[in-house]
Amino acid sequence: MSASTDQTFDVVVIGAGAVGENTAERAGRTGLSVAVVEDALVGGECSYWACMPSKALLRPGAALAAARGVPGVAEMLTGELDPAPVLARRDTFTSHWHDDSQVSWLEGAGITLIRGRARFTGPRTMTVTAPADGDGSPLTTTVTARHAVILATGSTPVVPAIDGLDPSEVWTSREATSVTDVPASLAIVGGGVVAVEMATALTDLGTRVTVVARGDRLLTSSEPFAGEAVAAALTDLGVDIRLGTEVTRATATGETGTRTATRLHLSDGSTVVVEKVLVATGRRPATTDIGLDAVGLDPEKPLAVDDAMEVLVEPDGAGTGWLFAAGDVTGRAATTHQGKYEGRVAGDVVAARFGPEGARGPGPGGPDAPDARTRERSAARWSQFRASADHRAVPQVVFTRPEVSSVGLTEQQARDAGLAIRTIRYDLASVAGASLVSDDYAGTAQLIVTTDTRVIVGATFVGPDAAELLHAATIAVVGEVPLDRLWHAVPAYPTVSEVWLRLLEEAGL
Template sequence: MTHATDTTNDHAYDVVVLGAGPVGENVADRVRAGGLSAAIVESELVGGECSYWACMPSKALLRPVIARADARRVPGLRQAVQGPLDTAAVLAHRDDFTSHWKDDGQVGWIESIGADLYRGHGRLDGPRRVTVTAEDGTVTVLTARHAVAVCTGTRAALPELPGLPEVKPWTSREATSADHAPGRLIVVGGGVVATEMATAWQALGSQVTLLVRGGGVLDRMEPFAGELVVDALREAGAEVRTGVSVTAVERTDGTVSATLTDGTVLQADEILFATGRAPRTDDIGLDTVGLAPGSWLTVDDSLRVEGSDWLYAVGDANHRALLTHQGKYQARIAGAAIAARAAGVPLLETDRWGAHAATADHAAVPQVVFTDPEAASAGLTLAEAEAAGHRVRAVDYDLANVAGAGLYADGYTGRARMIVDLDREVLLGVTFIGPGVGELIHSATVAIAGEVPIERLWHAVPAYPTVSEVWLRLLETYRG
């Protein structure tokens, strides 16, 4: 049930969860499944960043963009989709996917699992103790018999630039919730948010200028992935400038002016800074338990904060993998570990791939960037594998030479790479870029997490004619 604040009584639970985003919801669900009582604290909308300002609205904006791009590559269909997107309809569809920024459904889900929701700002107040301050200032005290889980996520990190607060720049929140397409949009950054939002708003009618400090975009993937994304953005009409930074911004009569390191001044209607994330741990009482406010929380593989026997940090707050699906995975691991420790299990399964170890954070993290073309990866890049000391071989294949790709899209452009550990002959990483490759990445994740030997993968026959046939082509290339 949802509780009003209570100034007279403390409330005791087995587990108290700070943050009701997807990660916090899953921690609460898993500890409830383990027979423990749970309270969950949220100061904003239940469902968190993913539901209202990240995963769901961004993909709702991008899906029509990608569908139109794919349709334009199919002979006999491209003439039917030559007109502009109906931006108003796309935004309305986005609003439906965010439940119009109302959280009734998510609150109902929390109630359905038997957890108690407290609305307000939660702060640690010493070991196993949390205070919840409501909007009206009243305070409720929650105590945890076994664990407190910090699932507060991250916020956009803005650079320190003269005049930036007065400009009121977009962050990922404004970019995913805007009610119209600005005529001119400057996007600062080269990561996932920057490239996805540049893709979306360029297609929805904005003239986009993407400013990248480094030499390319998506620098945590194989270099060729970012190169193809940049090519596609430019082909779509966006301007992409690399090797530049913004040194100052100002807004005059509604127009934003951005001064760059090369002295150029750009003007736009809005400017989006997608320049990283910071942990939302600055005002949650970390100082009351001997930790630095505003810090990333270092955890072991059961997601327990190092040096503590009761405090857990799950999802973005521990900085292991800033991805919703990975945070939910961590939540399943943490919930199982908390329940096991509460039951007095003497030895948790924390060995490699054990039930209480978030091993995938190190070895098999999947990610899809929903640009056009899509970029998808799992595990390590070539550079990461070599830096880790593995003896490896990168095997590349041009996706245009796969029969299924040619059927999927006329003039299909894409590339695949797998990283083979030569000592064990298993995969350490896989990267795909091309239309529709997001649906290929789970097979790669299974192969990596399962440590499937190359000789066994040879017997995993891909259906013909599909884009998945690239697996056979990669293995043939490896065998020579």
Template sequence: MTHSVEYDVVVVGAGPVGENVADRAAAAGLSVAVVESELVGGECSYWACMPSKALLRPGLARADARRLPGLRDAVQRPLDAEAVLGRRDSFTSHWKDDGQVGWLESVGVTLVRGHGRLDGPRRVAVTGGPDGDTVLTARHAVALCTGTRAVLPELPGMATADPWTSREATSAKQVPGRLAVVGGGVVGVEMATAWQALGSQVTLLVRGDGLLPRMEPFAGELLTAALTDAGASVRTGVSVTALDRPGPGSPVTLTLDDGGSVEADEVLFATGRAPRTGDLGLETVGLQPGSWLTVDDSCLVEGTDWLYAVGDVNHRALLTHQGKYQARIAGAAIGARADGAAPLDTAAWGPHAATADHAAVPQVVFTDPEIAAVGLTLAEAEATGRRVRAVDYDLASVSGASLYGDDYKGRARMVVDLEREILLGVTFAGPGVGELLHSATVAVAAEVPIARLWHAVPAYPTISEVWLRLLETYRG
């Protein structure tokens, strides 16, 4: 028997984005139900951010130690893979979501287990849950926070090749002897870094000209050199045309379009993501199943006054922290619209506008070297028609970098809007630069004038002194 329940807000998807929408809506005094078919905490908690960074951290720490006399000789042994994988498992709570469920309960949000799909305006039908079928009706809003899934290309032999996607790459129980990684984006380079450090012989196959094509070119160049020095094989300008795995447990052979081939024990395809909207009932409200959902800056789906799409499903910025930012904006907007008396402020940088999605998206790639970037690259800034200038500096010339480790290699770039003399983007590449990023994010998001940045004095001797060097280079 199907039973019906009414709430102010119904959220479909209990990953970090859905959790934050629910939290903000509940904080506004609204009743909220969250529907989840898998683990509360979502992709980030169990198959992406947390397990991947847990896998990466030991290798990065060892790389840093090897840059220092007095430590170098002490860290030549291989990593203890069992210990690394065990620590990874602890960060995923061994793929149990009790803690996340408890948090939802603590903020007054109701969890409904099962598969949720739209069943007309403001209605979500839930099936397959432990409590039977349920129809949830939303008085004010439904928020779709279902994220994305990995996309596998249609290739001969794919069906029997048993390839890894990002999920298998972050949850694998043993280290493959040989790992082929197809794709040179963030997932590809991070997993290549992690498994190479754990003992795999990694071959990275990239269709384009280089790694990290959406970032400044020097980032991919530095990373290619470092991966090669670490023992990985990086091959660019090649595509996989077929796969052959004779049987379970057998090696897989990848045929390449240049006539060559690669044999590996496992193959990871990190070749893109698609929205989890194929079975969400979008057709019941006049939307195309399987599509990305177009939203305004409050994350309201275009053409509706009640449906929100928050996080990866709207294709604005496929990053957990950016999805959580959107969730805070959307939750506040839902609360304001439900109140009626509260004015909605959707002006740029206002409380109900996810403006940073356009102008100040930060990202760290946790490789060796780390890559940290916010805002526009030089090419993106030039494409806007503005008069811009790139200012570059060799990070190895900064005293703090020299102290960080011998033979430090890195680079920094800031992209300056010459008319307004503000920063449009900043990129750092080098060991330990991830923690520099928030200073750059503040400068870009707040549009801090360069004249004022001159008075932001970096502590000596830290890597952040690169800010002073960039400003000196700009001033000449």
């Protein structure tokens, strides 16, 4: 038998990853009661299987490469990375896959955690099912939101069907970032961010890596020179890169040494024999199996939202009035930092719209209903929160060697949008600060500038620690700062940031 309970809150957030946590905290700022529903670890993908563990795996190799670029230090280095301490350090960043500290944070913020899988039964109402303590009978909770539900369920990896390859045996990013037994050989199917980062990290740990990508270059959503630089660096590390190629089928080969192996047959007629296969062919919004059909939405599609993150019944149609979404589940921008930004917008909108002084108040005609002036003031307040950065100022970093950081539009995207632009590019190695970082420093900086307003609409940096150059570009793009004003933002000398002065000189200032 199953036990059941009923709970009601002002706001319910489904998903307790980084996006959901931020959303819940912001939603409760005006005194609304908030609950978060989570069926896995509080902290989500970023904390345990994505951002944190992947960067923890990548950092030791980057530190070693940086040291090798400095005479006087390079001569002291006699070996390669030791996988055991690298993995042990990674484990500390994932809290050994325990979420106690994150649960404590929720409790400290006054947010109620409900463990289990949520499924809508109607507007603002859902059932949450979780195993009960003791005999294991399921515990079902009916959870109702008085005002709003915010979806922050993230995304799931896409695993294409490959003849002969058991989906349960392949790695996704989760298995790669939580690896404990480093394989001798690995094939990575895909050429995007996960593919190139994990190719770097696993090669650093001693794995022989082959990358199989059907595109004609890596990082196809970035500037071409960025993908080319990463491909060249991976090749120098010993990674075998097969572009314009797909896996057509897989066959078992029995044993190689003491481990089983798989032979991948490629579309160019060649084969690759590896111990493990990592599929990194993208992710899809996690919209299935949460009962979206019960509220009139298609569970097979990303959730269409407006810039206040309110879910639309139809794309460009009317909002639901109560359902919001943030992060990967919307299909707008699949990065943790952008998802947290959307979560802050959604949480602020809900807090202002439905809080004690909200425009919609606690109910029409009730004793605590706000007066007309309060409603007008609150409506003006929550209408200011809009996720405008999702359209023109999305920042992203690829933590390979070299790093790739970018914000805004690529050159091709700007031209496709009909903008009249000028591309300004500069060799980072020519900046004095770069030569101090490393004798073999190599990199490129590029700005996309409109020819009429002379503002930056896109920027890409490729090189060691290129991520540290990104936020200045993000501010310039978001602020629409004209080049002649940026000329007065003097970069410190000698730093790599001096490239900003050189780029402006290239622009004629």
